[in-house]
Amino acid sequence: MNDSSWGAPTGAGQAGYWGPDDRGPVQGADPAGPAYDAPQAQQTRPMPIVPDEPAYGGDQDDDRGAARLSGPLFREEPPQARPHHTPQAQPFPAVPQNPEPMPDASQPAPPPQKKSAGRDLTAAIGVGVGLGVVIVASLFVVKAVFVGVVAVAVVVGLWELTKRLEERKGIKAPLVPLAVGGAAMVVAGYVRGAEGAWVAMALTALAVLVWRMTEPPENYLRDVTAGVFAAFYVPFLATFVTMMLAADDGAWRVLTFLVLTVVSDTGAYAVGWRFGRTKLAPRISPGKTREGLLGAVSFAMVAGALCMQFLIDDGRWWQGLLLGLAVAASATLGDLGESMIKRDLGIKDMGTLLPGHGGIMDRLDSLLPTAPVVWLLLVVFVGSG
DSSP states (O other), rough: OOOOGSOOOTTTOOOOSSSSOOOOOOTOOOOOOSSSSSSHHHHHHHOOOOOOOOOOOTTTOOTTTTTOOGGGGGGOOOOGOOOOTTOOOOOOOOOOOOOOOOOTSOOOOOOOOOOOSOOOOOHHHHHHHHHHHHHHHHHHOOOOHHHHHOOOOOOHHHHHHHHHHHHHOOOOOHHHHHHHHHHHHHHHHOOOHHHHHHEEEEEEEHHHHHHHTTTTTTTTHHHHHHHHHHIIIIIIIIHHHHHTSSSSSSSHHHHHHHHHHHHHHHHHHHOOOOOOOOOTTTTEEEEEEEEHHHHHHHHHHHHHHHHHTTTTTTTTTTHHHHHHHHHHHHHHHHHHHHHHHHHHHHOOOOOOOOOTEEEEEHHHHHHHHHHHHHHHHHHHOOOOO
């Protein structure tokens, strides 16, 4: 771009444009500058250039009005006459041809969806009542029958756990020594107490180590570690139930343990479903809320005070409050612990044996870690019996 394009009046240099009496510069003359004196520079002041601006402003300020003039006096400059700093016109965003219609205010809003429990409540209640009848009947008729019920539950729980570990993670925890050792552990806890339970636990772990040696050594450490974990998690914790049963008022102790755990779970579910807003552990179990935990604590403490006052020999209501608080905490942690395992395995339930509940392990998740807590507090409050 040459210097003659800067400051030249629009149309300068075109023949016949200025007229015979105009004193403007002739074609090809330089514009006014330092070489001209002030009077001459004032006479030759150029007309302002009207740039070709877009109708919608683009990147420039639009303070000069929305309307733009057109005609021969405001014709578009050739590209070479524009200053190098003149911004190019930006295209205005296209208006959609078929804009979305505005919502009709006369249409009623959709009704809010009701909360869902996520399970078949009819089947869940029916199965729960059936299990309760079997447990209570065996508990108060013949204690040995109840020990057998616990042993069967332990074996089925071990089968579910080892099956899911193999399906989802390829971990082959040996089931045979776990099942035999687990059943023996439950019986030893009832017959010999804590000493018998620990000895059976040690022998079961040793059997797992030896049994796994019959297979190739690849992943040996992983498999036996899972096997020892399964032996501790399911049968060893379950032995505290049969240890409670061995006391003189053992049936009532076990009943107190079962009632408090069930009441805690029920209170958490009922309050959390109705009033739950704040998540308790969203990364582990999104359905659990802090309001539900408060419901579990309240329900369990009330039930604990009643059970200790009326079911346990030499029990006191205030002891029941502490017992209920401990049960609510341990049951919640146990539930979260199994949820952690299931999330790691990528499953919702451990099994499908119990309609509306899942598997046996899905019902033992709160009971197993609560059993040693109740056993210990009862021994502290009223003795071993």
